[in-house]
Amino acid sequence: MYFSFETIPAFVWVFVATFIFYWIKKPRISKNEPPMVPYKIPIIGHTLDYIFNTENFLAGCRKQVNTIVGNETAHEVYSTDVFSQADELRNGVYPETLEQVVKxxxxxxAAKLPLYTGRMQKQLMISINKEIGDCSKPKLVKNDFLSMIARPVADVLVGQEISKNDDVVKAFADFTKDFSSILAIPPILSFIHPKVHTQVITLPFRFGWNPTLKHMITLKKYLKPVLEKRLKDKETLGDKYEPPLDIIEYLLNDPEYETKVxxxxxxxKICEFLFILVVVSIHGTARHMSFALYDFAGRPELWDDIYEEQIRIDKECNGELSPQHINKMVKLDSFVRESLRTYDAVLTIIPHRCLESYTFKNGMTIPKGRTVRIYLMDIHYDSTAYxxxxxSFxxxxxxxxxxxxxxxxxxxxxxxxGKRACPGRFFAVNEIKIGMHKLILNYHIKTPIGKIEKKIRSGPFSLPPANGLIFENRINCKNF
Incomplete structure (x- = not known):
């Protein structure tokens, strides 16, 4: 057969096109791995569907998941040391201190939670008075509840003296907001490689732009004299020194953070660690507090029943909740649990990295280095369990x-x-329950539309509605 010189480029282009087509279609998996979902769009794959239509995309991939594990295998990720949260976080913006945070x-x-109960409700009432206040007439309040949650958290982390300062409370709330806005950037570059997205969103930090730096300066300003005084008191008082109950005192006694100057x-060092605690203790709690209040405000049929429970408990404790009284809020607790279950996140926030090849009980294998995400909606909306x-709520x-x-x-x-369950969940749930208890006692709460507000979707994550809530004083409200 005769081939002219002019036909060679045509064969080259056919070969290149065939190779590219084969490369796109070729499965990038090893033996026994869950099958790959075929790409919808060459090169960028499913990125657009993942960001803008996550729930339907993952529902369509239900039987062909790759790094998304659902109801059948999720518990294995949490129960084995093969999957590490810490390793994945080190590739992001967190320091390598997750184990210290958990400890x-x-x-x-968590171990001293009963001792914090009285202080927690006192700080929450200060926030309620400041941020919602008198609502003798119906008042529309647009509140992300970050500052409300930040005040009791500040009390626990840096002590009663520093937490009285509104600048510190604002720094904690604003730091959480600024940091969360960075993490909320959609992973549009992850189709190239997950690390590309991480490198891009952290690029401003490497060039000196850090929106959280001002909050660090505020905390250092108020923290330094308190720490210096405590060190001096320890030295002069010796055995007579009475250690305050807060995290900075805990850290001063920890070998990792022990110091004489x-x-x-x-x-x-200590402020960086404290701000990690700020993010993990304020962001999720404030968000779920918002979800729970919107869930309550949009369901008038529940108002009287849950309010009656709060009135009964308030009379029993004479306005001063103890851990025993919080445990008696069984209807409110059940309501909060259902709100947490149905907050509509498709995936968990924190991914896991497979530290070595792992075979699930169903026979599927995940190779070393693979990032795994938990398909939360598949678990929380499982018809076998629910x-x-x-x-339905x-x-x-x-x-x-x-x-x-x-x-x-x-x-x-x-x-x-399992053993990786959040150790701060007891504090978070108590904070939400105490906050809701006080708000329900003091106010009628409803949504502007008089029914359930639609949640905001951001990729695989869910955010509370942004329309605000209407608060109105209850008659003969003793706290105002």
């Missing part, structure tokens, strides 16, 4: 099953699962 929350907060380097209408589902809001199980992954 501090578990020992310094409060230098600038030490201040930077009946034929798993998406049944406020007393937890009450009927004797499952409190802070209890994790294989069908409830808001706080993770």
């Amino acid at each position: 501090t929350v578990r020992e310094g907060i 409060i230098s600038d380097d030490y201040l930077n 009946g034929p209408e798993p998406r 049944f406020p007393y589902r937890g009450l009927e099953n004797n499952f409190p809001a802070s209890k994790t199980d294989k069908n409830y992954f808001v706080f993770g699962s």
Whole structure:
């Protein structure tokens, strides 16, 4: 057969086109891995569907998941050391201190939770008075509840003296907002490689632009004299020194943060750690507090029943809640659990990285280095666990099953699962319940449209509605 010189480029282009087509279609998986979902668009794959239509996209991939694990295998990710949250976080904007964070929350907060109860409700009432105040006439309040949650968190982290300062409370709330806005950037460059997205969103930091730096300066300003005074008191009082109950005192006694001089380097180190605690303790709690209030405000049929429980408990404790009284809020607790279950996130926020090749019990294998995300909606809307209408909001589902809001199980992954369950979940749930208890006692709360407000979707994540809530004083409200 004769080929002219002019036909060679045509064959080259056919070969290149064939190779590219084969490369796009070729499965990028090893033996026994879950099958790849065929690309919808060459090169960028499913990026657009993942960002703008996550729920339907993952629902369509239900039987062909790759790095998204659903109801059948999610518990294995949390129960084995093969999957690491810390390793994935180190590739982002968190320092390598996750284990220290977990230890501090578990020992310094969760283990001493009853001792914080009185201080928590006092700080929440200060926030309620400041941010909502007198509503003798119906008042539309657009509040993300960051500052309201930040005040009791500040009390626990940096102590009662510093938390009285509104600048510190504002710094905690604003830091959470600024940091969260960076994390909320859609991963539009992840189709090239996940690390590309991480490198791009952290690029401003490497060139000196840091919107969180001003909050660090504020905290250092108020923290330094308090730390110096504590070190001096320890030295002069010896055994007579009475240690305050807060996290900065816990850290001063921790070998990792023990010091004799409060230098600038030490201040930077301890403030960086404190702000990690700020993000993990304020962001999620404030968001779920908002979800719960919108869920309550949009369901008039529940108002009287839940209000009556709060009135009864308020009379029993004479306005001063104890841990025992908080435990008696069984209807409110069940309501909060259902709000947490149905907040409509498609995936969990924190991914996991597979540290070595792992084979699930169903025979599927995940290779070393693979990032795994939990398909949260598949777990929380499982009809086997939650009946034929798993998406329906049944406020007393937890009450009927004797499952409190802070209890994790294989069908409830808001706080993770197993040994990796969030150690701060007890504090967070108590904070939400105390806040709602006080708000329901003091106000009639409703949505502007008089029914359930639609949540805001941001890729695979869900945000509370932005239309605000209407607050109106209850008659003979004793707190105002």
